[in-house]
Amino acid sequence: MVGLKEFMASPASYRALVVGSGKSGFAALRFLHRLGCRVALSEKAEEPALDGRLLQWLQEKNVYHETGGHRRETFLDADVIVVSPGVPLELAELAAARQAGIEIIGEFGLGAAYLQIPIVAVTGTNGKTTVTKLIGELLQGAGRKVFVGGNIGTPLLDYLLGEQDAEIAVLEVSSYQLDTAGAFRPDVAVLLNISPDHLDRYGSYDEYAAAKLKIFAWQQPDDLAVVNADDPEITGRLAAAPIAAKTLWFGRELGGRPGTVVAGGKIVLRGMFSHEEKYELPAELLKSPNSENAMAATLAARVMACPEEAISRVLAKFERPPHRLALVTEIKGVSYFDDSKATNVGAVQSALEGMNQPVILIAGGRDKGGDYGYMAEGVRAKVKKMVLIGEAREKMAGAFAGMTSIEMADSLEEAVLKAARSAQEGDAVLLSPACASFDMFQSYADRGERFQRAVHNLNNK
Known part of the structure; x- marks a missing residue:
């Protein structure tokens, strides 16, 4: 059977199937086609429901596509299967492909395997978009060229189809994406919190929480993990199954561990440099959960060498995404x-x-x-x-x-x-x-x- 490394070494030699035709699925189709492999699409929705631009592209490129359901034979005929985030992984056709030893990876995981710049990845039940956006703005405020995307805005493969002019990628990552992320190894992995969600997809809360922790699975001791010290779900699971990455913390109490707290209306960074660093928080970021989000983002940006001056300047003018408290x-x-x-x-x-x-x-x-x-x-x-x-x-x-x-x-x-x-x-x-x-x-x-x-x-x- 073909593994991802073999596929990446000679993509034109293999057949790739994309399952799901949403925004990320369309990006996967275009990316795989550019690589030269023989690509196909399988989509459960009927053809009239598909995006007109996608249909036009499929016709122009003469790409095989099946709609209104999935054929087992189509899945078993592929060397690599790329699934969109919303596709149920217990799909019978995917199960058959898995049993046959066919490589199955998500659009995000495929993109991450091709990415050649440092990655800051952010996950958690809540706050992902705010923290991803803030880290991106902090680094951009320091003059860095940053790609911000993943689960928000631009899919990772869309970025790879473009000029690829960023020097750092800041990626929001959902549990769905982590389920099929392969050997995803971010340089900095941020886990904000874990609470019950998406239990209409996952069999249990334990299964959902385990999906979130996959963000650390492939990290090594020279990578960094930024973790919520106040979240008992996270701290309990990390105590039971320690991770390889060096861990930095944010929360009300650090217990002598390196990281960030809020004290006196300021973010205080402790235990990382020769002196404490303090960053003034504007009034709208002082209220929970905004303060926790600001602590996590500041910590992640600082370890990516964002200067103190840039952090202070950007925090003062940051505007949160709408509909969030x-x-x-x-x-x-x-x-x-x-x-x-x-x-x-x-x-x-x-x-x-x-x-x-x-x-x-x-x-x-x-x-x-x-x-x-x-x-x-x-x-x-x-x-x-x-x-x-x-x-x-x-x-x-x-x-x-x-x-x-x-x-x-x-x-x-x-x-x-x-x-x-x-x-x-x-x-x-x-x-x-x-x-x-x-x-x-x-x-x-x-x-x-x-x-x-x-x-x-x-x-x-």
């Missing part, structure tokens, strides 16, 4: 926060920990299989009322019964009205759903924008 406005002494990106229980718990006001929580949507009990501590301590929407509202009402007052709403707009009527001066109305958005909205961004419009409309009522 963003203050929308204040009306009659009530603060309204858009945290629509909080699509899992860990993200909501983290948001609640950062709130210093009584909270009216708007939550609900499409259930992702997480344990709502993970939020119980935050709900008891901070939430005076919940307004629940979407498919999961009955399940959530049962989970939080007796912890706080609960009301149902049939739409997000109705939920905002009910929350506003219940709120008193000094309260916060927080949209932090703990669920996917696809039962009622096109995306979490659509949900967040609808929330913001509903809040601004309160001024007209």
Whole structure:
């Protein structure tokens, strides 16, 4: 059977099958075609649902493609199979290929194998995009040429199809991508947190957590791992199964270990250089989980030789991605926060920990299989009322019964009205759903924008 090294040595000699035709799948097709190998596509969706540009490319290049399902023979005819992140790995055709000894790798893993520059990789249940973006901006602020992509923005193979003019790659990496990343070995691997998520895909929470830890699997002692010292899931698993990389920490307490803490409104870097380094945090980054994200990004950038001056300058002006614990406005002494990106229980718990006001929580949507009990501590301590929407509202009402007052709403707009009527001066109305958005909205961004419009409309009522 053909291994990845053999394939990379002479790609034109082999047949490659791409499974899944999304953004990363299209990038894989174009990359493999440029390498000269015989490429094919297998896609479960019907042909009319495919992107028009993809269909045109397939026709122009005379690439074999099957749609509306997968053929076992197509999979067994390949020497290498490249899977898109959303493709279920238990697919019967993939299982048959695996049993036949055919190399199976993800689009991300294939790209990483060809990448020839240092890599900073970021994963975690929550905060990945913010931290990836911030590390990229810190390094760019120091005059470095940086590619920022992976699970956000530009797929890795799209970068490899271009000029490849970066000197550092900062990559957001999902658990799905780590599942098929092969021998992925980042120079710096950042693990932000682990809490229940994507249990509609993984068989158990343990399986999901193990996927996140794969970011360290191929690192060596001269590589670096940046790890959350406050996350018991991470610290417990690393204590049970130590990693090879040198570990740096961020959190409230380092226990004498090297890394970053927040003290007196500043990030303090300890135990790494001859003196402590201190970086002023702007007000909007002082609230959890923003402070943890800033600590992790600062630490990763600093070990990549980002100068102190550049870190201070970029932190002062950094703008977080939208829909992440963003203050929308204040009306009659009530603060309204858009945290629509909080699509899992860990993200909501983290948001609640950062709130210093009584909270009216708007939550609900499409259930992702997480344990709502993970939020119980935050709900008891901070939430005076919940307004629940979407498919999961009955399940959530049962989970939080007796912890706080609960009301149902049939739409997000109705939920905002009910929350506003219940709120008193000094309260916060927080949209932090703990669920996917696809039962009622096109995306979490659509949900967040609808929330913001509903809040601004309160001024007209």
